[in-house]
Amino acid sequence: MQKLVLTEEQQMLKDAAQGLFGEQAPVSQLRKLRDEKDPLGYVPEFWNQAVELGLAGTLIPESHGGSEFGHVGMGQVMEEGGRTLAASPLFASGVLGACALMLAGNDSQKAILNDIATGSHLTALAIDETGRHQPLRVATRAEPQGSGFVLNGSKTFVVDGHIANTLIVSARTSGGERDESGITLFLVDPKAEGVSVERTIFPDGRNYAKVQLQNVAVDADAVLGEKDQGAGPLQKLLDIGSAHMAAELLGLSSEAFDRTVAYMKERKQFGVYISSFQALQHRAAHMWSELEQVKSMVLKAFMALDADDEQASLLASAAKAKASQVAELVTNEGVQLHGGMGMTDEFDIGLFMKRARPAQLLLGDFRYHADRVASLKGF
């Protein structure tokens, strides 16, 4: 059985990512993007550096210009990005877009992988239609028209939707609104007639969009994978995405925790450091203990994904559930233990809470994944 430790190469990638995010995308960068209402939502110079380091192609096969470093490797990058709240197209394109094409794409569709690896092509996954994640509830319809289809419906919470070159859209080609079969994935050009993309603003200042599809005509070769059989690859893609979001949550929670502990050691009240109060020590120790559980679960989920283990779905859901739960705990406690300072915009700690909630909800929160764990375990 594979040991639950990083290999030397994975550790090197983690260190390199830590260096890059720390120097080129510190928390102050996100703050600036937010304050300036930056239309792009990320800093192109930083994205270019990440691409140069090969991060965008971490999951992509060498034959398509990637480094094929696997989920454990990419997970380290996601975790380090979480620590600095780095905004970049890495998740939407490097994880979701790349894996969607790898799981379901034909040869000509897979050509996009080369452009994802070079950072020149951005993708966005458009699946949610309601505020709560229910990937198999698809009301968007794709009716046959000529040799292709015509799409109607709306999507929400689409990460990087307004900057994507390609939208990956789930739509129903048969069956009722909640049927597992009958879902088809499409590659849609956001510039096509009938597509409207509206950027929506969230507490984390990151990129999300609402996408409207009104009589959008697509060719037959826009179908990604098999018609009506999209739920299979989609579920696998969501396992992958959930694990990587769990890694980002682990990174941001770890950083919020470290900052909170550091603050406890410098803040004085009643003439002593507040770190000397046992009531606070125990809360910190509890959080640390919880973070250790998340660490193990995230690493194991990535190893299972890399090994195509039959437990991968269970482990990915368990990891996303726990990471979401612990992120909520740690960011809430982080603000509380910073006292009044925690409520100010000037202190960074609040930014971690504001990133955590959307990240928790993205691809399913604690409750969604706990329900899935129960179902997978047969109860």
Place this chain on the structure above:
Amino acid sequence: MTDLDTFRQETRAWLEENCPQSMRSPFKSDKDACWGGRNFQFQSEDQRLWLERMADKGWTAPDWPTEYGGGGLSREEHKVLLEEMARIQARPPLNSFGVWMIGPAILKFGSEALKQQHLPPIVRGEIRWCQGYSEPGAGSDLAGLQAKAEDKGDHFIVNGQKIWTSYADKADWMFALVRTNPDVKKQEGISLVLFDMETPGVSTRPIKLISGESPFCETFLDNVRVEKDQVVGEIDKGWTIAKYLLTHERSMISGFGSTAAGQKTLAQLAVDAVGLEDGKLADPLLRADIASWTIDSIGHELTSERAKDEAKAGQGVGNVSAMLKLAGTELNKRRYELLVAAFGSEGLLWEGDNRPAGALPQQWLRTKGNSIEGGTSEVQLNIIAKNILGLG
């Protein structure tokens, strides 16, 4: 075929031939465990035979050196043995504080003479040990212990009282922490000593617990003579060994929450008790609680595994036993609360032969001690806060 594969094949064949059929099912109750010792009444000839055969191989202490009767197995071989035993649901041949606790301490800190005297009888299950640590006035503040050992040249005379001594009334020997120097910092005047429970002046009294059972005793030490050659390590340096043993004990207790091979999971037991509706546990809020528990239990098992792998690879923060003990015992308490909830009033039937959940009420109450024994959850939080997070 690798050496490990060969070992697995040989082990499988040996177990097939030597493990009696009646020893191939999970314990039905705590009473099925074999503890060995001078006065142990074997429940069956099979139980006696199983202990004898495993002890002959040294597999009651698989990773101890063969020169002291152990199995001499590597970590990998030990794991294979446990896996092969789990495959046929073989019962542990021996439950032993000797194997789990004082043996490893003697191996690490004891003199050659102590190793030769004490280790082989532990492996063979001939001597049953108990642990004399806590005192009425020294629980969480263990280093504040007062049992006094007076230096009489070649021996000590010990006076004091120990409490929470597991199975002291059934044990043959005790390993105990005693104060050999009252004039120094409390941690620096403690020694770890060994003595026979038949020594004059040793008496025990069982303590009846909330479960109605009495696994623990008070032990009274009244002018008990302890030979100086029965000190493990150096005189006054016992605290280091005590801490080592506590770490060891914490790792052991942290495993209580895990579901052993062949045992039904919490979710399976709840399904048996409550039933399914549309494939889901019929009570949605109980289902949510059990799902949450299941996630935490996966986390705990993976964290235990990661801690071992990191220790082996020389990575990680080390000293994680406090966290594992804290998480494992809190998890076990939750498990039993959820079992009681799942079985409902039927699960709380205190007596009777055909109770649907067996001795669940007694087991549920027993778990309340998990987060107290071996250092309370609060002490574990203190250890994490001070030693790992540097809060103070």
